[in-house]
Amino acid sequence: MKKLSEFLATCPFKGSQKSLQSIMLAVVEAAKSIHKDVNRGGLTDIYGSAGSQNIQGETQQKLDVIANDRLIEQLNISGEICLIASEENDDLILTNSPNSRYVFCTDPLDGSSNIDVNISIGTIFSVFERVSAVGSQPELADALQKGCKQILAGYVLYSTATVLVFTTGQSVSIFVYDEDIKEFISLQEDVKIPQSGKIYSCNEGNALTYTQGVQNYLANCKTKKYSARYIGSLVADFHRNMLKGGLFMYPSTEKDKNGKLRLLYECNPLAWLAEVAGGAASNGEVNILDIEPQQLHQRVPLFIGSKAMLQEALSFL
Ligand code: AHG
Ligand code: MN
């Protein structure tokens, strides 16, 4: 059984092998700590709100803040990251290594509404090479890069098992956390998403405010007797669709004209994983990975998963 450290030693990467290993070590150390808290449930004081709001206008849950702090701490220790864009921080975070080459975008805890009810949640990450010159002050442009420029992206899914799924562009790999030996062990290499499927995921509570095209596509799913599956944690819905085939949608709604999901640290990393695994992702008009970000916490509509299902959905939009 191949350990993550062995896999990383030869995993193709745009930067140095050492940088990849250090960045992934930071992700894994933070993930192990979040895994421990998540698996203790209410026994550790991680339930409930932190009593603060983030820029998203959402009440931060205690575990949102804990996960964010752990990740930032580990990324500082890695010495590889010069700038962090986090869902939980209004502004960019300058790290203790301003001359490092890499930028890290993250949703430290995805699916916050599920923390207190023992349903799967996740951590999502996306890494770029900085565009500003090493030695200069890292800047917003380093974070506002198109998704097609990513060099590393992935997620951790804290569920019945804790799995790490990531890509550096050539293939998607799944590793499972073995608590006995405190290591992530290779489960599947070169994961491919089924070209089509019969599972659609969206919050149908918003359906009456979807565009007519999206509503027509939903009617089509019902006529074709697809299965509706919606967990409320993007990472969990995405992971199931990647393994079984399916389409996840968070279209624009009356409340969120640009949808709810954030381009930099939810849509881009998952869109790249989907593409490398043979699937696709769109905002309803263009490939997610081709969208030029304008703001740090920019939201875009998201349609992501099996290629044939996405094409069918787009034909209705
Ligand atoms: P986060 O907890 O990081 O804010 O993300 C929650 C997201 C995503 O995980 C999920 O798919 C979506 O919110 C669910 O939104 P609704 O509750 O509006 O359906
Ligand atoms: Mn999220």
Ligand code: MN
């Ligand atoms: Mn989050």
